[in-house]
Amino acid sequence: MDNQNQLQNHPQQESKKSISNNKVFRTSIIGIALFILVVFGSYLFLIKVGGIEFKSFADFIKFALIILGVKCIFAVFIYFYLIILKNKSHLNNNQSLCIKAVISIICTFLSIFISAYYTPGIILPLKGVVGLAIIIIIGELIQMFTPSFF
Numbered sequence: 033m034d035n036q037n038q039l040q041n042h043p044q045q046e047s048k049k050s051i052s053n054n055k056v057f058r059t060s061i062i063g064i065a066l067f068i069l070v071v072f073g074s075y076l077f078l079i080k081v082g083g084i085e086f087k088s089f090a091d092f093i094k095f096a097l098i099i100l101g102v103k104c105i106f107a108v109f110i111y112f113y114l115i116i117l118k119n120k121s122h123l124n125n126n127q128s129l130c131i132k133a134v135i136s137i138i139c140t141f142l143s144i145f146i147s148a149y150y151t152p153g154i155i156l157p158l159k160g161v162v163g164l165a166i167i168i169i170i171g172e173l174i175q176m177f178t179p180s181f182f
Contacts, residue, residue, distance in 0.1 A: 077167070084160035087153030095154055098147035099168075106139035133173065140168045 075092055079085070086092045113135075114128055144164055148156040 077163070083157045084164070085155040091151055091153035095147050095151040098150055099143050102143035102146050103139065103168075106143060110135050110139065136172050137165075137169055140165050140172070144168075 075089070086095070110132065114132060117131070118128060141161070144161055148154055148161075
């Protein structure tokens with residue numbers, strides 16, 4: 033009797049796995065599409081609105097990768113700093129989140145200036161720096177205050 037129940041439940045388990053695999057696949061396709069839209073959208077925004085000039089699209093990719101690398105390095109330092117700060121001073125979550133937001137904004141401007149310095153084919157006016165920083169900061173704050181989109 034138990035064997036019959038196991039055999040009957042087996043197709044349902046496979047269909048649940050395929051449904052979850054389809055959800056993961058759809059989510060990854062949506063994520064990739066959003067990433068491509070964000071890359072090209074930010075490229076057009078930076079050129080048209082920010083006044084930033086790139087010699088080629090490859091310079092834009094270098095610029096973006098350097099920003100990501102510098103932001104990752106800063107993120108590691110921020111993470112460990114906040115762990116040490118929380119352990120020593122007993123901050124609550126709201127104070128810690130506020131400190132993290134302020135440090136993140138400062139690190140965003142630093143990472144933009146560092147990446148502009150190391151990208152040779154870029155002309156970066158101040159209004160472009162502010163526009164790019166606003167884009168990055170809005171994205172970080174959305175990510176910081178919402179646990180997940182899916």
